[in-house]
Amino acid sequence: MTAVKLAGPLSRAWDAYTPLISEEPLIAAAAWQLTPFKAACLRHCRSPISFFLRFGGKVTRPAGALRMGAMHGMFCVGCCWALMAVLVAVGTMNLAWMAGLALLIYVEKNASFGERAVTLAAPVLVALGVVLLVRPETLTTLT
Numbered sequence: 221m222t223a224v225k226l227a228g229p230l231s232r233a234w235d236a237y238t239p240l241i242s243e244e245p246l247i248a249a250a251a252w253q254l255t256p257f258k259a260a261c262l263r264h265c266r267s268p269i270s271f272f273l274r275f276g277g278k279v280t281r282p283a284g285a286l287r288m289g290a291m292h293g294m295f296c297v298g299c300c301w302a303l304m305a306v307l308v309a310v311g312t313m314n315l316a317w318m319a320g321l322a323l324l325i326y327v328e329k330n331a332s333f334g335e336r337a338v339t340l341a342a343p344v345l346v347a348l349g350v351v352l353l354v355r356p357e358t359l360t361t362l363t
Contacts, residue, residue, distance in 0.1 A: 242356070245309040246349030249302035253342040261298035262338065266329055268292060300325050306345070
């Protein structure tokens with residue numbers, strides 16, 4: 221699948237720098253996948269019902285509901301921010317990368333084996349990051 225390309229000077233600049241900035245987010249995302257913070261955020265994000273049962277006592281007022289919703293949203297962002305950074309770095313305007321990362325996020329949050337998918341994704345992300353560190357031009361062949 222080929223990447224959808226932007227037109228104009230911005231596109232040429234993005235295409236020139238993307239291989240040079242892609243490995244850091246991949247390696248950082250791999251490291252984040254294995255942290256206890258990611259695991260805690262994923263636990264809360266995977267089970268919103270238990271989150272609401274645990275913290276939902278203050279939902280009687282709109283301000284309490286807003287606060288609880290914002291708190292739950294922060295757990296979901298904490299769970300996926302690193303993969304979103306990867307998406308911006310390597311997947312901008314690239315349907316294959318967007319679909320792959322969206323599938324990974326979906327599996328992490330919804331599949332019964334989601335926690336295993338988190339730990340399995342880490343070495344894959346590191347390997348891709350190292351490949352791009354050694355051979356940045358590889359990014360264009362992966363699309």
